[in-house]
Amino acid sequence: GQNIDQPTEMTATEGAIVQINCTYQTSGFNGLFWYQQHAGEAPTFLSYNVLDGLEEKGRFSSFLSRSKGYSYLLLKELQMKDSASYLCAVLDSNYQLIWGAGTKLIIKP
Amino acid sequence: GAVVSQHPSRVICKSGTSVKIECRSLDFQATTMFWYRQFPKQSLMLMATSNEGSKATYEQGVEKDKFLINHASLTLSTLTVTSAHPEDSSFYICSARRGGEDYEQYFGPGTRLTVT
Numbered sequence: 001g002q003n004i005d006q007p008t009e010m011t012a013t014e015g016a017i018v019q020i021n022c023t024y025q026t027s028g029f030n031g032l033f034w035y036q037q038h039a040g041e042a043p044t045f046l047s048y049n050v051l052d053g054l055e056e057k058g059r060f061s062s063f064l065s066r067s068k069g070y071s072y073l074l075l076k077e078l079q080m081k082d083s084a085s086y087l088c089a090v091l092d093s094n095y096q097l098i099w100g101a102g103t104k105l106i107i108k109p
Numbered sequence: 110g111a112v113v114s115q116h117p118s119r120v121i122c123k124s125g126t127s128v129k130i131e132c133r134s135l136d137f138q139a140t141t142m143f144w145y146r147q148f149p150k151q152s153l154m155l156m157a158t159s160n161e162g163s164k165a166t167y168e169q170g171v172e173k174d175k176f177l178i179n180h181a182s183l184t185l186s187t188l189t190v191t192s193a194h195p196e197d198s199s200f201y202i203c204s205a206r207r208g209g210e211d212y213e214q215y216f217g218p219g220t221r222l223t224v225t
């Protein structure tokens with residue numbers, strides 16, 4: 001079967017750094033997406049990794065290791081507005097997106 | 110950009126009635142559109158995938174006669190919830206994909222359906 005695991009909930013402090021992990025077991029791999037979703041809103045795109053390594057985009061970075069079936073999203077200089085759910089999704093061999101359950105990130109002052 | 114709109118953003122209807130939700134790609138042609146449902150504090154659940162001009166592919170457990178999907182053009186897909194019941198109350202979100210080498214899904218803002 002296809003499986004994507006990410007922690008259910010994480011808490012971090014404003015101004016700090018947090019790393020949200022995602023491990024996957026899918027039938028094939030054509031890339032991994034991270035989306036941010038605020039409560040009551042639709043997801044918004046954060047990053048797409050298809051090759052191993054770290055992709056940096058402002059305060060957010062995403063890392064991928066295909067051999068380990070592992071990715072993480074790194075958020076630096078946390079702000080209160082970063083409180084949201086972060087969704088990991090893998091594009092499988094049929095180019096279908098397989099979604100993780102999401103990680104709810106709580107930022108405390 | 111790649112903007113997707115949904116209409117209406119919120120709808121309240123009575124049990125037994127039908128509700129239509131529209132999803133439009135405003136500045137690109139969407140070869141594939143997706144419909145998701147999300148219950149409070151739960152993750153996205155894919156309901157169906159539709160390609161323009163062909164029948165939608167429904168996920169296991171989703172009743173195709175209850176959730177009618179029409180993808181009549183490259184910029185418009187509609188989801189009709191027929192004979193809605195209170196348990197159908199949820200957040201319905203559509204997304205669209207351009208096709209080709211672009212596999213990102215561009216999401217609409219969602220429609221909150223409340224069935225009374």
